[in-house]
Structures are given as structure tokens and as C-alpha cells.
Amino acid sequence: MNGVQHPVENSRNGGPVSRSWWIYRGTGQPLLDIRLADVLPPPPGWRTFDGGPVLPPVPAESAESDRRLGSAGRTTSRQNPHDIDMINTALLLRRPLLVTGRPGIGKSTLAYLVARELGLGRVLHWGITSRSTLRSGLYEYDAIGRAQASLGRRPAAVFDGEGADEAPPDGGTGARLGDFVRLGPLGTALLPYELPRVLLIDELDKSDIDLPSDLLQVLENGSYDIPELVRARHHEGQARVFTDDPDTTVTVTDGRIRCRAFPFVVITSNGERQFPPAFPRCWSSSTGRARRCWRARCVRTPPGWWARCPSSTATGSRRPAGCTARCSPLTRSRFPK
Numbered sequence: 001m002n003g004v005q006h007p008v009e010n011s012r013n014g015g016p017v018s019r020s021w022w023i024y025r026g027t028g029q030p031l032l033d034i035r036l037a038d039v040l041p042p043p044p045g046w047r048t049f050d051g052g053p054v055l056p057p058v059p060a061e062s063a064e065s066d067r068r069l070g071s072a073g074r075t076t077s078r079q080n081p082h083d084i085d086m087i088n089t090a091l092l093l094r095r096p097l098l099v100t101g102r103p104g105i106g107k108s109t110l111a112y113l114v115a116r117e118l119g120l121g122r123v124l125h126w127g128i129t130s131r132s133t134l135r136s137g138l139y140e141y142d143a144i145g146r147a148q149a150s151l152g153r154r155p156a157a158v159f160d161g162e163g164a165d166e167a168p169p170d171g172g173t174g175a176r177l178g179d180f181v182r183l184g185p186l187g188t189a190l191l192p193y194e195l196p197r198v199l200l201i202d203e204l205d206k207s208d209i210d211l212p213s214d215l216l217q218v219l220e221n222g223s224y225d226i227p228e229l230v231r232a233r234h235h236e237g238q239a240r241v242f243t244d245d246p247d248t249t250v251t252v253t254d255g256r257i258r259c260r261a262f263p264f265v266v267i268t269s270n271g272e273r274q275f276p277p278a279f280p281r282c283w284s285s286s287t288g289r290a291r292r293c294w295r296a297r298c299v300r301t302p303p304g305w306w307a308r309c310p311s312s313t314a315t316g317s318r319r320p321a322g323c324t325a326r327c328s329p330l331t332r333s334r335f336p337k
Contacts (some may be wrong), residue, residue: 003040060121063121091196098279100269120264124186126186137187141228178239181244182241187244190218192261196264200269201215206272237253
């Protein structure tokens with residue numbers, strides 16, 4: 001397995017540490033001299049997907065990345081080797097990464113760091129609330145808007161019950177079914193792109209109790225159906241639908257979507273509740289042992305201190321005497337209580 005070998009700070013003595021299989025190196029700086037497609041190895045056989053046709057490159061990173069990370073080229077502190085291991089493992093095995101920790105310590109920033117360094121474009125952000133459902137992450141269908149468009153100009157014969165079976169699928173208005181479908185962040189991430197999209201599922205622990213299990217099934221399959229388009233596939237086999245990216249549409253055939261490059265999925269949790277046992281469960285196969293969801297944990301530094309984290313390149317202070325706190329590899333600076 002060919003990777004990108006870069007030195008990082010050792011968590012104990014400050015010496016250089018490198019992993020020959022690393023692709024993500026934890027600096028937040030773009031890989032200007034390396035194409036990700038050249039160094040990203042093929043997925044394992046059980047995580048290979050064959051969706052198509054391949055879509056054009058994704059939009060460039062948005063202003064949200066600059067807001068969270070600063071402008072491109074700004075130096076960021078390095079993460080420790082263990083957490084870079086977890087990130088690269090999730091990337092290479094095409095598995096989600098579950099990041100847990102207290103609110104406000106920068107868990108969601110990880111998705112933007114990976115997207116910027118690997119040149120994966122705009123991050124797809126799905127903020128979870130207690131009302132979020134799997135369907136809202138996959139797609140939205142404006143049934144009321146379509147009904148209004150259909151009723152506005154439908155021929156009178158249809159209202160009289162005559163010729164209803166022959167009515168065109170657009171109701172005679174020129175609007176197609178796909179005009180009323182918009183893919184959500186999860187649905188957009190599972191489109192057949194050549195390279196992985198970065199999907200941030202933020203604060204999953206705030207969701208309804210059934211969402212984690214429902215989400216797991218979609219992430220295992222790497223595909224989903226849009227029932228409204230499946231039902232109409234005989235008279236509208238290809239539908240042009242909107243995506244979560246601004247001003248972007250894609251063609252969906254027969255109402256079914258299947259990914260090609262499995263997205264890099266970062267799931268954050270504040271630890272407010274436990275997930276179902278199946279969510280982080282390990283499983284075995286003839287090729288070895290892997291997890292459904294790789295896990296990293298962010299923790300706080302002691303309040304009021306610029307603790308020199310083992311993974312940090314910050315200067316000017318030392319770890320306070322007697323401190324046994326595990327400093328966060330995903331954040332830099334001090335955090336108030």
C-alpha cells in the first residue's frame with residue numbers, strides 16, 4: 001500500500017515519526033505536489049462500489065472552510081500520530097470516523113482539515129436535531145409544489161376523469177418530477193464521484209433514537225432509492241435533480257443512486273447518549289478484522305493553561321506540573337470551562 005510519508009512530531013520526545021501508509025498527514029496544508037487519485041489505494045473488496053456514470057469534480061471549498069480554519073496556507077498545529085492513524089484507517093478502509101468529546105472543542109473542524117489537505121472540495125454538512133430523519137439527510141421531495149404545478153395548467157379532461165391515464169407525467173406544465181427533488185448532504189455524498197466527498201454528520205447524539213441504526217444501513221450499502229422517482233421510472237427514466245451543492249444538478253436513472261468512491265464520513269458526538277451496539281460493533285471476515293465505525297476522542301486541556309500537548313507545535317509554555325490530562329490532538333489553544 002503506497003502512502004505519503006511525512007514526518008510529524010513524536011508524542012513523547014519530539015522526534016520525527018512517519019508512517020509509510022499515511023495519506024492524510026495532519027498539517028491542514030493542501031497537497032500541492034500530489035494527486036490524491038495517485039496515492040489513494042483501491043478500497044477493500046467488501047467496500048468496493050460500482051456506481052456510475054462518474055460525475056464531474058466537486059465544487060471548491062467554501063467560505064465556511066476559511067471561517068473555521070483561516071485562509072489556506074495558514075500554519076496549524078499537528079495532530080498526534082495515533083489520531084492520524086485513525087483518520088487514515090477510516091480513509092483507507094472506507095469507514096466512517098466517530099469523533100466524541102465535549103461541546104466546543106473543535107470536533108467538526110476535523111472534516112474541514114481533511115477536505116483542505118486532500119483537496120476534496122466543499123464539505124457537506126448535515127447538522128442533526130431531534131427532528132432529523134434519514135430521509136431528510138438523503139433527499140427532500142416537494143409534494144405540495146408539484147401538486148400546485150400540476151393543477152395549475154392540467155387539461156380540463158383530466159379533471160372530468162377522461163384521459164387521466166394518458167396525462168403526461170409533468171401534468172402539462174413543462175415541470176418534471178426531478179424539479180421537485182433536492183438531495184440532502186448524505187444523499188449528495190453518495191453520488192458516484194471519482195474521489196470521496198467529505199461528509200460531516202454533526203452531533204448525531206441529538207437525533208431520534210432510531211436514526212443511528214437507519215444511518216448505519218445506508219452507510220453499509222452505499223446506495224439508496226428515491227421512491228418518488230422509482231415509481232415514475234417507466235415514463236421518466238432519467239430525472240434531473242438538485243443536490244446539496246449550490247446551483248448544481250445531477251441526473252438520476254430509475255430513481256436509484258449508488259456511490260463509486262465511498263465518502264469520508266466524520267460523525268461527531270458530545271456523548272449525551274449511547275449509540276446502539278451495532279453502530280461501533282466490530283465484525284470479522286475472511287480478509288481480517290475491521291470496525292464499522294472508527295473512533296477518536298477529543299478532550300479538553302486544563303482550564304487557564306496553554307498546555308504543551310504532546311502532539312502540538314505550540315511554543316512558549318510547558319505542561320503544568322502534575323497534570324495528567326490527555327490534551328486534544330484535534331484542537332489547539334486553551335478552552336474555558
